[in-house]
Amino acid sequence: xxxxxxxxxxxxxxxxxxxxxxxxxxxxxxxxxxxxxxxxxxxxxxxxxxxxxxxxxxxxxxxxxxxxxxxxxxxxxxxxxxxxxxxxxxxxxxxxxxxxxxxxxxxxxxxxxxxxxxxxxxxxxxxxxxxxxxxxxxxxxxxxxxxxxxxxxxxxxxxxxxxxxxxxxxxxxxxxxxxxxxxxxxxxxxxxxxxxxxxxxxxxxxxxxxxxxxxxxxxxxxxxxxxxxxxxxxxxxxxxxxxxxxxxxxxxxxxxxxxxxxxxxxxxxxxxxxxxxxxxxxxxxxxxxxxxxxxxxxxxxxxxxxxxxxxxxxxxxxxxxxxxxxxxxxxxxxxxxxxxxxxxxxxxxxxxxxxxxxxxxxxxxxxxxxxxxxxxxxxxxxxxxxxxxxxxxxxxxxxxxxxxxxxxxxxxxxxxxxxxxxxxxxxxxxxxxxxxxxxxxxxxxxxxxxxxxxxxx
Numbered sequence: 001x002x003x004x005x006x007x008x009x010x011x012x013x014x015x016x017x018x019x020x021x022x023x024x025x026x027x028x029x030x031x032x033x034x035x036x037x038x039x040x041x042x043x044x045x046x047x048x049x050x051x052x053x054x055x056x057x058x059x060x061x062x063x064x065x066x067x068x069x070x071x072x073x074x075x076x077x078x079x080x081x082x083x084x085x086x087x088x089x090x091x092x093x094x095x096x097x098x099x100x101x102x103x104x105x106x107x108x109x110x111x112x113x114x115x116x117x118x119x120x121x122x123x124x125x126x127x128x129x130x131x132x133x134x135x136x137x138x139x140x141x142x143x144x145x146x147x148x149x150x151x152x153x154x155x156x157x158x159x160x161x162x163x164x165x166x167x168x169x170x171x172x173x174x175x176x177x178x179x180x181x182x183x184x185x186x187x188x189x190x191x192x193x194x195x196x197x198x199x200x201x202x203x204x205x206x207x208x209x210x211x212x213x214x215x216x217x218x219x220x221x222x223x224x225x226x227x228x229x230x231x232x233x234x235x236x237x238x239x240x241x242x243x244x245x246x247x248x249x250x251x252x253x254x255x256x257x258x259x260x261x262x263x264x265x266x267x268x269x270x271x272x273x274x275x276x277x278x279x280x281x282x283x284x285x286x287x288x289x290x291x292x293x294x295x296x297x298x299x300x301x302x303x304x305x306x307x308x309x310x311x312x313x314x315x316x317x318x319x320x321x322x323x324x325x326x327x328x329x330x331x332x333x334x335x336x337x338x339x340x341x342x343x344x345x346x347x348x349x350x351x352x353x354x355x356x357x358x359x360x361x362x363x364x365x366x367x368x369x370x371x372x373x374x375x376x377x378x379x380x381x382x383x384x385x386x387x388x389x390x391x392x393x394x395x396x397x398x399x400x401x402x403x404x405x406x407x408x409x410x411x412x413x414x415x416x417x418x419x420x421x422x423x424x425x426x427x428x429x430x431x432x433x434x435x436x437x438x439x440x441x442x443x444x445x446x447x448x449x450x451x452x453x454x455x456x457x
Contacts, residue, residue: 009102011037011057021088021107023204025080029092029105033067041066047083048076077111078121084202086112110247113202114177115147117354117363122148124351125297125305130244131175132206132236133166133190135159135182141233142166144173145240147361149306149353150254152240154233155261167193169261171271172313174199179206181239197271198286206239214238222258230258254360265321266314279312300346303353328393342385349375349382366419366428373411379403 007015010030014037018026025044027034036044037055041064045052054062068076077087089109096103111118114130122128129144140162144153153173157165170178170193178194178201180187187205194201208214215234218227221241230237237258245252261268275283282290293312299305316322332339350371358364379401386398413433420427431438443450 007057011063013102013105017090017105017107021110024086024088024110027068027073027077027087027089029070029090030067031096032070034070034073034089035065035067037063037065039064043085044076044080047085048079074118074121078116078118081111081113081116081121084113084200086110086202107249109249112177112247114145114175115244115247117148117358117361119354119358119365124302125299126309127151127173127306129173129175130177130179130240131170131173132179132181132240132243133162133183134180134206134236134239135184136232136235139232140166140183141236142169143233143236143240144169144175145244145255147244147248147252147255148357150357151257151259152237152255153259153261154230154237156232163189163193168268168270170194170199170201171197171274172269175201177202177204179204179239179243181206181208182235206243208239212242214242217241221253221255226258229260248361250361252360254357261314265317267317268314274313280309300343301349302351303349304346324391324393328389328391331389331391331394338385338388342382345378345381345385348378364423366415366421366423369411369415369428370417370419373408373415376404376408376411 014026014028017028018038018040025036025040027036029035035041035055037057041052044050045064045066048066048068050066050068052064052066055065057063073089077089080087087110088107089111090105091108093104093106112130114128116122116128127146128148129146131142131144133140133142138159139156140159141154141156145151155166155169167190170190178190180190180203183190191203194203215231215238217238218230218234218241222230227234241252241255244255269277269279275281278291280291280293281287284290288294293309296312297305297308299308316325332342352372352375355364355368355372355375358368380403383398383401383403386394386401389395389398414429416428416430419429429437431441
C-alpha cells in the first residue's frame with residue numbers, strides 16, 4: 001500500500017498524471033528516458049522484456065520502475081500498441097536545469113491501436129480502423145474511421161438485426177479498436193463475437209457525457225448534404241470524432257470522407273464467406289499468403305493496395321459499374337506499353353493519404369515532405385498517360401487528378417533536396433527561402449566572431 005503523504009514531489013506528480021490516464025500505460029519523461037512506475041512498470045517490463053528495477057519514492061519500499069530511451073520510444077510504443085495497449089506520453093515542458101522546483105510535465109500524446117499514425121506501425125496496404133457501435137431508440141449504428149487516411153464509413157440497422165447486419169462488418173473491416181455505447185445488454189454479444197472469431201481488437205465501453213452533443217459534432221465536420229443520409233448514425237460518428245480528437249489532442253479535420261456502407265451497390269460478405277473463400281486471409285493461419293488478394297495484388301502504391309482490398313471485400317452489384325470497371329481493365333491489358341508506363345510512373349508515388357494525415361496531426365517528418373514533393377512531381381505524367389485512354393473509367397480518373405502545382409512549387413523552393421532527419425534539429429529549409437531564417441543561421445554560425453567584435457568595441 002502506497003502512503004501518498006510520504007511520496008517525493010516527483011512521484012506525487014507522476015500519480016497525479018497517472019490518475020488522468022488510468023487505462024493507459026504512462027511513459028513519464030525523466031531526462032533522456034521515458035520511465036514507467038508501479039503496475040505500469042510491471043506490465044511494460046513483461047511485454048517489452050525490459051529490466052525491472054526500483055526507485056526510491058518516499059516510502060520504505062522502492063517503487064517498481066523500468067524505462068526506455070526517449071529517442072527510440074516509438075519502437076517500444078509500437079510494440080505495446082500492437083499488443084492492444086494504450087500509451088500516454090508525458091513530456092517535460094521546461095528545461096530541468098532552468099526549472100524552479102519540480103519540472104512541469106504534461107501529457108502531449110496518446111497512442112491507441114485505432115489512432116496510431118507511426119509510419120512503420122501499420123500495414124501500408126490495409127486500413128487501420130477504429131469503430132464505434134452505439135444504440136439509440138430501436139436503432140443501432142456503426143461507424144468506422146481510419147485516422148491515417150481520413151475515411152469514415154457508417155451503417156444503421158434495427159437493434160434486433162445487430163448480430164446479422166453489423167457483426168459481419170467487424171469481420172470485413174477488422175477494426176483494431178472498438179468503442180461501444182448505449183447498448184445495455186446487447187454489449188456482451190460484441191465481445192463474445194470478437195472472441196469467437198479470434199479477432200485482435202481493443203474493446204472499450206465508452207461512457208457518454210450528457211453535456212456533449214455528439215450528433216452536433218458531426219455538423220462541424222461535414223456539410224449538411226453529406227450528413228443528411230447519415231443522420232441516424234450521427235451518434236456513433238460523433239462519439240468517434242470526439243474520442244479521436246481527445247486521444248490525438250488535435251483536430252481531426254482531415255476526416256473529410258463520409259461514406260455509407262451501401263448494400264445496394266456493394267455485396268457485403270458475411271464473416272463465414274470471407275473466411276472460406278479465402279479472399280484476404282487463408283483458412284490455415286489467417287495470413288495473406290494463398291488468398292485471392294495475394295494473387296491479384298499487383299498494385300504499385302499503398303493507396304491502390306488498400307483500394308483493391310476494399311473492392312474484393314465488398315464487390316460491386318450493379319452491372320453498369322462492373323462493366324465500366326471491366327472496360328478499364330480490358331484497355332490496360334490490351335495496351336501493354338501504356339500499362340507498363342503507367343505502372344512505372346505510379347511506382348514513384350508515396351502514400352499521399354497518410355503523409356497528409358501526419359501533416360494535419362503535426363507528426364510529419366522531413367522525409368515525408370520529400371516524399372510528398374516527389375509524388376506531386378509525378379502527377380502530370382500520370383495525367384498525360386491516362387489522357388490517352390479510351391475507357392470512361394480511366395478518363396474519369398484523369399479528370400479527377402489535381403496536380404497541386406502551388407504546393408509542389410512551395411516544397412521545391414522551401415525544402416532541401418536532402419533535409420535533416422528530424423525537424424527540430426534543423427537542416428530542412430533551403431537557404432534563400434527565408435531572409436529571417438538565413439540571418440538567424442548566420443548569427444548562430446558566427447556567434448564567436450560577433451562576441452569577439454563586441455568585446456573589442
